[in-house]
Amino acid sequence: MKKLEGKVCVITGASKGIGEGIAKVYAKYGAKLVLAARGPKVLELASELKSQGFEATGVQVDVSDFESCNKLAEITEKTYGKVDTLVCNAGICVLEDFLGDDDFKNRDMHIDINIKGVWNATKAILPSIVSNGGGAVVIMSSVTGDMVADPGEVAYATSKAALVGFTKSMAREVADKNIRVNAICPGYVLTPLVEGMAQQSDPEHPERAIKAIADAVPLKRLADPEEVGELAAFLGCKESSYITGTQIVIDGGSTLPETSSMGQ
Structure with a gap:
């Protein structure tokens, strides 16, 4: 028996990048998937997985809007009758000079999607997990914010660090309901988001930025x-x-190196 066989799993931000990777792995292990994202590409991914023999439903959802997340919960309940696992993966990263001209749109966008999005999705889906007798919530944080940071990442780092606090407090909140809550803190993953960051930091040669990142990783x-x-x-x-x-x-x-030059 596959380790997620028969489990109903909701994944936000599931149309591309890490979310798409999670969806494909969860499908491989037998999960029944409800894939959520803002754009229509999530519907295409669900259709692709179904054509391969997996169970998948795509839903267009704006996680920054609680009513949209409630709609996601209702569709999941109507389709599968329960939820076992929620993966809060939806997120953005847009670099910005903190001391530059600021109308606070970038700050608010990170808070709305990265923080409120996790709050909204968890608030909407958690009752289904409780009714099911327990399960798991997986939150996509980052090494950025909680452990490290680079220039231009203040909004992103702030939002991702907040998710560590959310994870710990939520885990304590629902432990007596047989629900586990944990966060994943990735470093750099080859996704459209990272490719976009590379484009921002080195517009003429983004591939050079990707190579520089890879060269700095011990692996x-x-x-x-x-x-x-x-x-x-x-x-x-x-x-x-x-x-x-x-x-x-x-x-x-x-995140292991203490310096960039010692022992080189």
Whole structure:
């Protein structure tokens, strides 16, 4: 029996990047998927997975809007009758000079999607997990904010650090309901989001920025989204039944170096 067989799993931000990687891994392990994202591409991914013999339903959802998340919960209940695992993956990262001209749109966008989005999705879906007798919530944080940061990342780092606090407090909140809550803290993963960051930091040669990132990682590469998906699947199933309220780093060792030159 596959480790997620028969489990109903809701994944936000599931149309591309890490979310798509998680969806493919969860499908491989037998989950019934409800894939959520703002754009129509999530419907295409659900259709693609169904054509491969997996169970998947795509729903267009704006996680920054609580009523939209409630709609997601209603569709999931109507389709499958329960929820076992919620993966809060939807998020953005837009670099911005903190001291530059600021109308606070970038700040508010990160708060609305990265923080409120997780709050809204969890608030909407959690009652289904409670009714089902327990399950798991997996939250996509980052090494950025909680452990490290680079220039231009103040809004992103703030939002992702907040999710560590949310994870710990929520884990304590629902422990007596047999629900585990854990965060994943990825380093650099080869996704459209990271490619966009590379484009912002080196518009003429974004591939140079990607190579520079990889060269600084002890394992000398960026992660594949499905590698993060494997960790998300572990945290979403019974194999991690005694793990809650923690954050797990998956970064190829990028947060290990104490300096960039010692021993080189």
